Amino acid sequence: MKISKALACAAILASGAGLPAHAQSLDELAAAAAKEGMLSTIALPHSWCGYGDVIAAFKAKYPQITVNELNPDAGSADELEAVRANKDNTGPQAPDVLDIGFAFGPQAKDEGLTQAYKVATWDTIPAEAKDSDGHWYGDYYGVLSFVVNTDLVENVPQDWSDLLKPEYANAVALAGDPRASNQAILAVMAAGLAQGGEAGEASGQKGLEFFKALNDAGNFVPVIGKAGTIAQGATPIVIAWDYNGLAWRDTLAGNPPLEIVVPKSGVVAGVYVQAISAYAPQPNAAKLWMEYLYSDEGQLGWLAGYCHPIRFNDLAARGVIPQALLDALPPAEAYEKAVFPTLDQQAGNKAAVTGGWDAVVGANVQ
Template structure:
């Protein structure tokens, strides 16, 4: 795959620690983080990208408590949580966020983030990071159809198949497109599949496609969560490939799931890390970043069936082996890595027009 230091905020001084800008000395950062004693994360479900094992590994390695908020929050909800807790140093204020790439510039523009560059900064591709270190990509997944085989006998192979009358009351959007990265990219990919140009045009075409699904009676009102898929309430949904494989493992064949990459076009969804400007535990937040972007952390994402953002550098250096590669989902040759500018355009259109154009699934 060819992917086309600022000072610490000063809270450390309140607990008698020297301010830490960049982690030139990891030992000093560890000491400062341990003095804070805790890290608060949000929107990191244990079955998402290997986060369960990553959180446990971080706790075991550094002895910090990890406070976990709203594991199923969408990216927009994460930003709202920072805004709601600007003056709160208690357990409801997140230190770090894991957001869809398109939400990084928004969070920076809203002055919600503080910059920090990890030691492996140079191995993060430039197109998926803010040059000043306010946010940076950490992994990506590939958009796929997740199908409950107890309900759907013949799985769809491409976007146009979803309009088949056989899928009446069967197709869902994965989450609220006004706030959730996977839903935004579902609409965007559907638009690209119509032949629309990247950016706002693809967003509008995707909205029109989902309107057709609704008019045909194929689009259901609920969102495609793991629970609703298992219950048969949303037999076909779009989610990341790693979601489908993990769900299938967790369900243990009850129900059996298909995870299928659309044949014409699909998209890679890059997620990004960032530290809240108002983080109650800024040193713990920086240590978490160092952990996630280390070989250990990036390999943890790989074990969670996600493609780590340092993939190219780690593959080149032999840290990602052929054996490890064989366990990853197969992405095919139709994968598009959307440009950030196009995603910003598309997400703006989708957020403004989803309810009036489609409306289904808006709770």
């Protein structure tokens, strides 16, 4: 799918509007970043949210900057640990930028792991999805779904309760370790909501009970699910973000065929956030990366990867979204029951899940 190359924010950047007082114009920022010569990212699989094409477009736009991609399969907790572990390291193992789950943004700020920076399009990012000081800001969102290998699964599950059926023995996996991965932590929340738990600590507890039952039934597979494990048959059903499932479906191109199902209940929408490491060895390249991601071009790049970019409403209002990108998304009604948990609800759920997984479920996901 061709992404528009129009960079509508360039004029705003050139004027300095929306940027902190100390910030450079876009040209000055690009020149400073070029002198640094490198950007170190972390936890950005190319199939996730269209990141492969987004990174390629950034490199084409700024060829003087080498993109150093660290640990693409890391979880949000791993990203924060990478910052902690490299506080005094200016080498290539120190990440400049982070893409982490919503609940991890405030944690990173509180620990002093991030630095403030407001992109030029700051005012078009919803207030509830950003730190007022600019330490973190929402980038995109999706909903948790079932990604099903229909070569191996005859009856495709439609809701969480279906996953407990005997026909799904050794079939169901999470797309991350629920002790560290935001995607997996929120999957436990979604299961808990489907069992009647309120969003927060209660959903975490109910979700743990569900996964204990799933594990006791012999249906849970303690393997981190991804396109390869689905194709190999090791994890015929993976609970993952809708955009990951849709990207895997495209990558596998029918071998095997995949069906992506948004469950009838327990639909959780997850917002991820961007941040710049407080110890970024290449701070100007990090800022330039943020400016690119939050430009129209960068936002449409995520949309091409099936993610709803955080500036979606602004893009839609200005009529800059190609119809082909809108047509490629799941139908709007799939999102009607989606719950957008608050930071407090996510924090309560996260504490329950990460603290109780080993004791309640006892499955070592890896």
